Amino acid sequence: MADSFDAPHLPRSAAIDAYGNGGFAFAGMSHRGSLLCLPNAVWAWEITKPEQIDKYSLARVFDAANSIDTLIIGTGSGVWLPPQDLRNALRAVRVVLDTMQTGPAIRTYNIMLGERRRVAAALIAVP
Numbered sequence: 731m732a733d734s735f736d737a738p739h740l741p742r743s744a745a746i747d748a749y750g751n752g753g754f755a756f757a758g759m760s761h762r763g764s765l766l767c768l769p770n771a772v773w774a775w776e777i778t779k780p781e782q783i784d785k786y787s788l789a790r791v792f793d794a795a796n797s798i799d800t801l802i803i804g805t806g807s808g809v810w811l812p813p814q815d816l817r818n819a820l821r822a823v824r825v826v827l828d829t830m831q832t833g834p835a836i837r838t839y840n841i842m843l844g845e846r847r848r849v850a851a852a853l854i855a856v857p
Contacts, residue, residue, distance in 0.1 A: 740772040745843055746836045752855050766790055767839065767851040769797045777854055780810035780829075785819050791850055795823035800842065802828050804835030804853035825850075832856050 740757055744767070748755040753762040756772060766775040768790060777787050783803065785792065791801055801820060803812070810829055820827045830838070832853055842849040 739774070742771065743767060743769050743843060744772050745840045746851075746853070749832060749836055749853075750856060752857055754853065754855065762855070764855045765851070765853045767853065768794050769848060769850065770794065775852060777852070780805045780808065780854065783810075783812065783852065784816060788816075788820075788852060791825065791852070792819070792823060794850070795820075795825050797848060798825050798850045799848040800826045800828060800850070802830070802835045802839050802842075802849065802851045804832030804839075804851060805829055806832055806854040807856050 740759070744757040746754055746756050746767070753760060754765055761774065764775040764777050766773045773790060775787070777783055791798065809831070812827060812829055817827055828838070832855070835851060835853060839849060839851040
């Protein structure tokens with residue numbers, strides 16, 4: 731993982747208020763680039779295309795797996811089928827994986843967050 735665990739982040743979960751123009755708005759802030767939204771924090775995420783997603787880019791998800799039931803991956807503006815080894819690794823830590831374009835991923839994440847579900851989201855920024 732390229733960043734350290736003490737890197738700048740929002741130390742709580744937050745709904746996504748808006749997206750587009752290469753970034754996101756949440757918790758009264760804006761961020762350019764992709765996001766990794768966990769139950770205990772929102773982190774900048776270095777991923778720019780789905781093909782870069784692997785166990786290493788999702789290390790924070792695996793580290794927090796005991797507090798996550800579902801991981802939603804927002805794949806940008808395209809469709810992506812995750813490799814079987816990634817699905818298997820998440821299944822091994824009892825995290826259900828759901829992939830969809832970033833817009834629907836944000837809507838699904840916000841609904842699940844509002845229902846106080848144990849959800850995480852890995853969201854690729856869209857132009």
